[in-house]
Amino acid sequence: MLSHLPILQVIVPLLAAPACLLLDRARAAWLFACMASFISVVISGLLVFQVHQFGVLSYSLGGWDAPWGIEYRIDLLSAYVLLIVSGIGALMILAADTAIRIEIPSERQPLFYVLYLLCLAGLLGIVATGDIFNVFVFLEISSLATYALIAQGRDRRALWAAYQYLIVGTIGATFILIGIGFLYSLTGTLNMQDLANRLPALESSATAFTAFAFLMVGVCLKLALFPLHLWLPNAYAYAPSIVTAFLAATATKVAVYLLIRFHFSVFGVGFAASVLPLHSIFLVLGLVGVFVASLVAIQQPNVKRLFAYSSVAQIGYMIIGIGIGTVTGLQATLLHLFNHALMKGALFLALAAIVFRFGSADIRHFAGLGQRMPWTMAIIVIGGLSLIGVPGTVGFISKWYLILAAFERDWWPLIIAVLLGSLLAVIYIWRLIEVAYFREGEGESRGEAPLSLLIPTAILALANIYFGIDTRLPVYLSDSAAQMLFGGGP
Amino acid sequence: MLPELYNYWVVIVLMMIGFYIVIVQGNLIKKLIGLNIFQTSVFIFYISVGKVEGGSAPILAEGVSVYSNPLPHVLILTAIVVGIATMALALALVVRIKNAYGTVEEEELQERDLRC
Amino acid sequence: MLAGIYGLLSASFFVSMDAVDVAFTEAAVGAGVFPLLMLTALTVAGRYEQTVHRRPRAAFFLVLVTGALMIVGTLDMPAFGSLDAPAHTHVAARYIELSPTEIGIPNMVTSVLADYRAFDTLGEVVVVFTAVVGVLIMLTPGEQRQQPSPANAVETMRSHMILRVVSKMLIPLMLLFALYVQFHGEYGPGGGFQAGVIFAAAIILYAMLFGLVKAQAAIKPSILRLLAAFGVLLYGGVGVVSFLTGVNYLDYSRLATDPVVGRHIGIFSIELGVGITVAAAMILIFYAFAGYATGRAEAE
Amino acid sequence: MLADIVAVLSSACLLLGAFLIISGAVGVLRFPDFFTRMHAAGVTETLATTLILLGLMLLAGWSIMSFKLLLILLFILITSPVASHALTKAALHGKLQPLVDEKNER
């Protein structure tokens, strides 16, 4: 059975979804979904171990070898991202039962879990597969589930946000499809490994360039990279809180993974550099993204929206890491992938608790929250500090590596810019803390969020601190993954 | 060069028409039609890639030696299904938007959002 | 309105490009499902025309750039239809040469779809499933579970006596034809998806002519839900069975003692799964839209 | 000998069918109002379709293809008049007057 792990990783949530539909009772569906997601965490843990032990795992579906059939290919990078996605997915679903109770009418709840599992399976499928067309299919599974999930927000603007996301997401997916078409017409294969072997000979071809451009733009639309980010704040702000937490912690990570995968594994590091200054473009877009999004975030009255913009800014950091173009830079990106998932997961889950109490995440409700919901607020403070990059939290580690990478290249302006960006984060986090601790709340004092919501949040918050101090696991994984990507794959 | 590639270019023109509609149209449903055109033209693009001069449909038959490439057909079958699934979901969203806002025009939607 | 023609047109294009299976699907989808969906949505959303063009210049520029980029991209592509393009010589060549003996069925599209790239097809079925769940979660009426009143339903197309009588004759034929397409997919164009769509179309025709209530009484939504999930599970289950026989996921070769026979069984069952899910999903989607429309009309 | 006759017959059928559909289309394009257009389309359609499909059937000979063609033929013969009928009826209900001097917009 162990040899089947790569496929089980995706199949378990994928098949659990229709089975979940058959249950038709919210509680049963929830338990079932929990079970499926925990199994997938275990599988991803085993996968990391196996990859660490034996190197790249390749699994040919249907028994057809690589270029003919579809191949699942798990290397360190994908195992790492699989672990992040499945881990966050499982924690979120623990909290989901309580969180959606007030946000989604009861007869829709079983369907909610079905969609949640499908979304999870789609994301896992994108990461695990080694076939670019399969990426497209699973991308669409997760996207369709996401659109429907976002539309479940109680505000009617959730519908509008979901529609916008749908249009943008479909355009992005179609762009990716066009890119795949060009690649196929050029090479005659869809397998990533095979493509990587065949593309270097075609480096000067305009078709390869176009394919690259379309893939990049398509992924960046999904990624919400700065100028293409307009769908994200709305979608995050109006979606049900648990969905926001899940998406913020996983969906963009998977998009970053795809970017790295296409950029490094399929086309090879040298490709982009030879035809266009992609790295400089990434650097500039990343930096502008950090600043613009942080500045907008400072002015947001809705805290969910505030953190959504902050997500755009954090994506900017990840892109900067890629843009630096060194092993350390990429390592910083990968670390931030992990760390950002932890902190945004914690923050948005804490917001879910606040929404559970007050019905919205408006900053008004934060007044006096330090006394009224001490635990939730403490978690927000931890997440916020991590977002800023205070030593002792995970945020510090990724910023540290980012600065290290810039330092290696002697890019002082970049270091200063990153520090300035953190300063902006200080401003918007401080705003929250000030309101929560130093302003008297009006109205009666209300209690803490229910434990079922608080515990997963606390786990994430503790993970923020734990991995900020004991950095061995993520650093090791990201370091070897980054080395592997620059080494052109093992 | 031109006669060898004209097929692709026609497809590209079609594709861009669809893309333009998606961006410019204010009506949500028409936007979706544009999206559909955009997607379908991508399908045609794929099928053009799969065409082989003098080839025949990829179903085994006696007396036929050259077949068109079946792989793009398979991919596009999948893509069509994905496309129609997306459409169904999008239309469901539009229906709900109409119910919640009373309009399917982008500008009016934004106005009504600002008012509340 | 023109979308229907567009669907027809693109399908005839596919025919000329030898893509029989694709044409088949596009015929069913582009000319049938898509306009039907569009119309039911329009019923709810209303035909509200307004031609406001916003920032056309910037959009035009963007489109122009994208188009130009694509044209640049085509410049280095192999000439249209050329035999020795890499697209035809690498992977596809094997499909054409070996699939008749390896899989043992004449339709190469089916063999690639259901065997070499079976996992993509599983993904495709799941996409349909996702869409139907998404539509259901959005259009399931909340608290006020209203029954469309029978009066409303009877009124639907009562004036079209001939239409109804003739359709009554045609619907069984259509169902029969759907079954033919389902099981003939290995030899000719067709397969689970197309069959599912035709099957669903027949039921939808019934629902349109005789009212939603009658159709729902004949084929209950709850059963359809079960079937939609069952189809996916059947497909995935075949994969799990191949686990148990000791080979990789979706490898059918050990489903029978003779690998070719095993592949036949595998392809047959997954096509059945596809057909069931697609038919159930399409009917459910139609029910959801139509039910929403009538429900709303009564609320007003 | 027989083959020749069949070939000639099928060609004749095909050509006649082609002529008929073109005349029908010209009618649809040129006639002044909806009901006359309907007439042009509906009348030519059945005969032309029959002829063309008959021609193809003769060409195909006695096989499964002929059967399928026959099926298509039957199908069109059933549905096309029904569709025309339904359409006309709908148009009448939709307050579209036949034989008017000016075209009546809806």
Added chain:
Amino acid sequence: MLIACAVAILVVMVMAIIRALLGPTIYDRILAVNLFGTKTVLLIAVIGFLFGRPDFLDIALVYALINFISVVGVLRYFEYSHREEGGSL
């Protein structure tokens, strides 16, 4: 012979599109679309013979079916919307 027939059908299809674009009433458009549909069925059948691949006949059959359903759907929609307009007036 077949080619002549195919060309004729194509010409008719173009005419149908022109009628559909011109309108003027919605019923004209439906009529044109219907015409277009049946001609597509014929075209596919003829092309199938032209290429010597009779598999195309299945598609023609599907077309005949789907076209009918589409027309019924369109009709239903317009009757429905008329009724709604009538009700609100």
